[in-house]
Amino acid sequence: MSTETLIRPLDTKGTPVAGAPRTRGVETTTGAKVRLVIAHICIYIVALIFMAPLIYAFFSALKPNSEMFSMPPTLIGSEIKWSNFVDVFTYGPFATYIANSFIVAILGTLVTIIVSTTAGYAFGRLRWKGRDTVFVLFLATLMVPAEVLVIPMFQVMQWFDWVDTYQALVLPFAFGAFGTFLMRQFFRGIPYELEEAARIDGAGPIRTFLKIILPLSKSAVAVLTVFTFLSFWNSYLWPLIVTVDYDALGTLPVGLASFAGLTGTRWDLQMAAAIISMIPTTVLVIVLQKHLVKGIAMAGLGGR
Template sequence: MHALDDGGDDRTPAQPSRARAPLSAGQRVRLVLAHVTIYLAAALFMLPLVYAFFSALKPNGEMFAMPPRLIGSEVRWSNFVDVFKFGPFWTYIGNSLFIAVAGTLVVLTVSACAGYAFGRLRWKGRDVVFIAFLATLMVPAEVLVIPMFQVMQWFDWVDTYQALIFPFAFGAFGTFLMRQFFRGIPLEMEEAARVDGAGPIRTFLLIMLPLSKSALAVLSVFTFLSFWNSYLWPLIVTVDYKAHGTLPVGLATFSGLTGTRWDLQMAAAIISMVPTTLLVIVLQKHLVKGIAMAGLGGR
């Protein structure tokens, strides 16, 4: 004889999901218009990149042909190969990659530590120092070129990797971004760590840093792009371009006394966009989250 046990299962039945209310005619029209506007804006921004890509496949003599044509008389994929034969382009890529990665790591370290000190630690004169530090954002970088070059001469760092990395390691933008993010983290988490016996350094390493991945992703992308696209400072502080030249400086070498190889320069520009594009794609999710959290944080 089998007995049925109807009351033995304490699990509650799954609640039915709420059905979305149907959109009205006006809402559907606005939704369609919003999507069309987004697609048109995306196409508008993509058009220069598409034109640049097809221009990199044209012969050099057809770059400024009139009327303009998207595709030349022949498609020269060899332009992307000839870029590396024209000069030490691999050296430029390697230098830019090393400087951008090393500079980004230094900036992340400095900005995270300074942002935590300004945002969570209490010390005399903190706000005054932070305002003075933030005021450096109003000084154009071009104004600082001569003083920075003199400092590099004093340290004997002219034409070195150190001169290309450390002058930009202590920027106020990264510190401000991390400070805003740290101030948005609930105080209860820091107090719980203090109750467990964690000091400021341990709290920073074990609590704050793991929670700040999104903000660090945002800062890493901005910093990497800044180092990767820097042209004026590497042009000034570098002497031996074939040994320490960066990618933006290398792009300028396609223009000389004998003329400009526009086809190779365009192909080199397309190649230079690949690392930054991949970086943005990989960190896209963290970028959206980090910008939202860091931009609205602060108490």
Template sequence: MSTELISPVTAIADAEHDAAPVEPAERRGRAPLTTGGRIRLVFAHLGVYLAALIFVSPLVYAFFSALKPNSEMFSMPPTLVGSELRWSNFADVFAYGPFLTYIGNSFFVAIAGTLVVLTVSTMAGYAFGRLRWKGRDLVFVLFLGTLMVPQEVLVIPMFQVMQWLGWVDSYPALIFPFAFTAFGTFLMRQFFRGIPFELEEAARVDGAGPIRSFLQIILPLAKSAVAVLAVFTFLSFWNSYLWPLIVTVDYASHGTLPIGLASFSGLQGTRWDLQMAAAIISMVPTTVLVIALQKHLVKGIAMAGLGGR
């Protein structure tokens, strides 16, 4: 067996070469931008900024409208800022009616409804996407068919069911009728089908059953999809108006924020300044939620539709 002798100079040179920083492959392969490429990049950024300005403009106008006196809401010509900034409008919202109760009811209904939807949709999505049982695809098609039925068609039979259960003017009536929708199940099913089946098969070889595989293998990998579903569900419960308006009798006790916003319009006129201030207040929780889960939202939306074995 022959042994190759390496000189100290060669060894030091090889060590310096190995220790030298390696330029990333994507940077090495990136061609410099041409003049046309720079122009397209500038126009792309301008388009993004213009779209952002268009979407933000109504929010800015609503915020400054909440600071106007009520008599200047429809002044001509229209102005962005009123003659004075009435920050007291935000405090007057809570003195005008039980607005704090509306906020508390909306938080309770939205959080409880979101938890129920996440529990049901993740389990149903796992059953439709990962388990094999007779008639699975047919049941799933029928389940998706419920998405084509408008909510306005369902309110009368749902109200009759609430009467039969004795749930009219109660929190369960605001939570459970929309806790078993097909949208969440479809979203979770698509995400679950994108997870490699080999992970679950390896867990079953180690003795894990379907429930343990779901809780310890599949569900931890679906955090992004769960975050997407949580945000969409929370927004749906938070902004729901028609069903709470029908099933609620005592608005002062079980009314939600959309009903509270409508309460600023009465026989003696509409307090547009307070209604705008209340609308701004109602947007704060949802805005904070979306910003906090923005990373998971982008990842979940991008990955939820890529499955489909």
């Protein structure tokens, strides 16, 4: 079914022609509206399915510890204990874990962005002998699981006497190939005419990179920032291995495991700590959402 209306023909200036017979035109389509409503309903249902574990985790953080595994399961406990979010910081050095995670994630993200953008520019825009061969070998490192590299990297950290330091937590995973590949693909989609114009004006490779290429790549840098920050923020295995004094240099994932002890596990506090640990990454994704959508859509469109 459709709703029709009489439309008078227009002249070249867009003005209705006086005295001209009216014709029938479709103003709105009921079927299109129905499809739009159904699409929105499906989106809301899928969003609710994905949010259900987070909603359950939040309400579980407000339960007493004795009711975490009550049968049948309940969404809300017999009492709402907002004090769980405060007790998290008194149970252990949770504030130190948060601070260490911020330090490691921010430093690791900065180093990764510097390395990935410069290496991506060298692989994507500069011409030098053996470039493609080196790039293929560099990408081949993505096929090596991180767990395989743990022992060799730990030995290297021992040689440098970096065990139980921030350097050991940041540097080993700041030189990965993923960020370089992402930036290279984005850089290759930028018109070469811009670079040639800069070269005619006397700009060298470094100035061209800083003044032209990098400012045009904000969306790709935003994508790399989010992925890298999440990777460092959620890293568990490497900080667990390379850190000795957990109370001083422990990160959030390691700190979450500290709620499980020999006398039992404080599930209520562990759940509250998990909710707190998700806040920074959620805020980061929301702030960079616009750049994320654009960057993900455009990062793989290069390939000249």
